[in-house]
Amino acid sequence: MSASGTASPQVAVVGAGWSGATAARLLHDAGLRVHIFERTMAVGGHSRSATVNGVLFEPEGPHIFHTSKPAVKDFAVRHGMRHSYEHKGLTQIFLDDADEHPYTLSWPPQVAELHVLPVWPAIEKELSGLPPTPCTRDFESHCVSIMGRTLYRLFIEGYTIKQWGCHPSDLSSTFAPSRLGLRTDGNRRLFRDTWEFFPLPNAQEVMESMTRPIPATFGQEIAAADLPELERAYDAVVLTVPLDTFAGRPGRLEWRGIRTVSRYIPLEDPDATVTPGYIVNHPSLRVPYTRTVESKHASGQSIPATVVTEEYPGAPARHYPVLTTDSRNERENVRLQEEIRKMTRMSVFFCGRLANYEYINQDVALDQGMSCANDVIRELRAKGRNTREGRAYER
Template sequence: MALVRVIGAGLAGAAVAHLLHRAGRAVEVVEGDPTWGGQLRTASAAGVLYEPAGAHIFHTADTEVWELVTSLVPMLPYRHVVRTEAFDRVLSWPPQLAELRELPGWAGIERELAARPAVPRADNFESWCVGLMGETLYHEFIEGYTRKQWGEDPKNLTAAWAPKRIELRDDGYTDLFRDPHQGWPDGGYPRLVDGLLRGVPVVMGQRITIDDWDDVCAGADAVVITCALDEFFAEHLGRLPWRGVRLVNHYLPGVDHVLPCGVLNTPSPLLAHTRAIETKWMSGQTGPGTVVSYEYPGAPARHYPIDDVAGANRALARRYLDELHALPGPPRYVAGRLATYAYIDMDQVIRQAMNITRRVLDQLTTG
């Protein structure tokens, strides 16, 4: 039987492997870490669940993706709410004009909003955000957070992803996402990844690089790569810039909740962390005791690709992808945030996996 070898057992690799296995195809997954799931980890302190790699909220408008996820793990009906510290208050994120009108400085903000261009300039991340909400709101809500999160001047970042993640609202809708399907896996994310990999052979603790390519191809009719391509190629063209975060987790006994919601953003440059997370809001757990996790940017990890305004990082990613496709051997495909160097959500990762699986199955069928 034709074999598909998948490199990486994070969400992308696990989803591809699951779909191929469900289609009756032979598949093998190779993972470099001692555990699978990538950043989708859930831990426990005195029985209180928390996410040691940061908050993950599953949300999607893709019904096929939602049906796959809910077939593997029950999803708690959680709607994600974020607040942010701004103007010495705790306000909604995205900002709501009804709240802003109550601020002492509203008259100046209103003048800035009236002077906005019809369409924000997309020269860079800062110009787009200022065009959307004016200088004052940009400074209070976004500038400090962005500088901490990315370690870059916002003028050096692309505006390409801003329209999806930055809003100014006047509708009273305070959930972060508008997707019809939202939730958090009952018991945590490992249950989702375990369900995806159930029945699939997985080789753990074997990190794959270009030096292993012949072994990767041996006996394989197709290869799916979900690891970081610069790491795979030993960074011989240069290292792709990533922004990593580290979480400092505090267990607080005898307390039900500490934060007003699941995530509290802290844009102030006077504080080193970017946000605080209380997973108990997502998990639906009750009873005394909670965990508050403070997220600090700048860790040496591959969490967020840095999309610079000049496009140099994405160009380097394309060069690595071109090198992968130039290698001899069976057809190969890439999926997931690491391999595609893309800032994408979990539902988009699973949709990628679905699309690639269909391509692999077509290839195996037609030869």
């Protein structure tokens, strides 16, 4: 442990995804001595890309980076996030089980496009009777209150059942406002943020730029049992990992995972693609996967091949927290945070999707890394540790 006023404090950062890489770099730039521990053999976490015969694809899901915060944008651009790309979502729906061919429509739904559907009269009637404010009782009620029962059935219900493995009425409405809606403006952009990017050549190079000057140990999983040893060398620890696993109590938190199947497809035309868009949702229960991802739409590669990735829900992985109406998992995560803090004399900080048990996008994970770095500096300074004046980064 560093002596007060004589040396810069040391901070261990566990996990090298977006939040961990960001916090580590900002703490390093602020003059602290930082060490990263990553259980895999490389940085990047869930956002890593891959290539097959030169074709870039995303085996863990699409890399959607968007933000309206100048500090988040500037930090990402500084480390290589420079390829602007407007994300436009699509959904393929079947009106009923007898349909042979799906309708391909925008996601979120655009009212003007819905006029082509034979069920438009029912949709129009439901839209005219929507309540003045959305219902927040549960996810299903929220969806029905903003788009009516027919659009909910076509666009949301089956997707949600497949994705989460439960009925939509069992899920919290808290994550709904940022992820779905009904639009009337004709703007097909999936997000309304000021800046949107697709990481080229890949997302891990952005995080490698962040972590390049920082010592790191790869292939080592840090757990609560390691805290006494860490105490002998570090003043603080930043955790970006799932806390039930870290605490040695796997299963105390519910997680939902996906399994991806990627297909390499040779093409004659180097500019051709196979699917209608980068990300295409498939809400029908007739289709076993939830969506397809064809990264060539976003990368703009000119190459005589493509890769289409299908996402199948229900894998034993920690991709998505399960946010239920009673918030039982969020409360359990708070209890785990409290337990872990009591296990050590170090200052403990929790950052990112896994450690905070939140359903967030990459830009929010980066923003949390910024906030966490500032919190670390503030607390260590309050304890008399030798840190530079000011904040790690102005957010």
